[in-house]
Amino acid sequence: MNDQWTRRVWPPAEDDAPLTDSRPSGRLDARPDPAEGGDDLPPSAVWYGTPIEPPRRMPRWLQRLLLGWAALAVAAALISAVVFVILNRADTTPPTMVADPLAGVSYALPPQWTEGVVAPVTGFTSVAAFGDRATVMARPEEHVDPARLGPAVAELSDLYTRLLLHGDKVEVVDDRAVTINGLPAHTKAVRAEYRDVVNQPAFMRVTLLTRSDGKTTVLLGLAHPDDPRIRDEIEELMWGAR
Structure with a gap:
């Protein structure tokens, strides 16, 4: 092979x-x-x-x-x-505005304030409220001479203190001339205290301001119970009135 x-x-x-x-x-x-x-x-x-x-x-x-x-x-x-x-x-x-042509004034509401329908006090033509804790009202007033704004406010404050506060002790916490919207005005504030243990202290401010048409407007603010924050908001509303 x-x-x-x-x-x-x-x-x-x-x-x-x-x-x-x-x-x-x-x-x-x-x-x-x-x-x-x-x-x-x-x-x-x-x-x-x-x-x-x-x-x-x-x-x-x-x-x-x-x-x-x-x-x-x-x-x-x-x-x-x-x-x-x-x-x-x-x-x-923008803040809510309340226009009151009868009182000849308009004012801006602080946060959480609302405009009311009918003022709880006779003669006032507009109202704003912070729940049931504070109220601001406006109404027209006859002409008041700027030199007499202070005495006129004192009379109004005494009147509304008796009608609305009924305090056992009332203390004046502010009384001065101011300028609102470039026009002369006067404001007075009081604090009411009560002997009973149910009612807490209350606060009231009355402001009388002159208008460009020669008439006068009354602004009334109430707070119950008294509270520094609500005091400031009442002043803010009044000082911004136009």
Whole structure:
């Protein structure tokens, strides 16, 4: 038989050497040396390598807790944004104006004040109120000479103190000439106290202001109970009268 048909072609002759493993033992079934820590691995690790610990998952209760915190944070941010917009819009909203042509005056209402329909005291032609805690009323008055504004206000204050306050003790807390809308005016304020434990102290301010047409307007403010904030708002309303 021809040698070309009996000659080995593959693998080449130089590859006829017995197969050996690249591991130090030189055997395919060699196991790790115990001295090298091989005994610490399970049998499968000898052939497939050290098993890899799967990643730990976050507990479901912790996931729910974090989601709840995130939802609360988003809700708080939305509420803060809405409040911010509302407050900014309130700051830019023009105040409500009360026009009283009979008294010949108009005035702006402080925040949370509202215009009333009928004044609770006869003769007054407009009214504004802060709930049931404060009231400001306006009415026309016959011409009063600017030099007599002080005495006229004193008479009006005594009248309304008797009619409206009925205080056991009445103290004058303010009495002075002022200028409102560039025109002379006079104002007087009193504080009434009561002996009984039911009625709290009350506050009243009467302002008499002259008008450009020569007539006069009476502004009457009441607060019960007396409160510094409401005092300031009554003054703000009166000083802004036009």
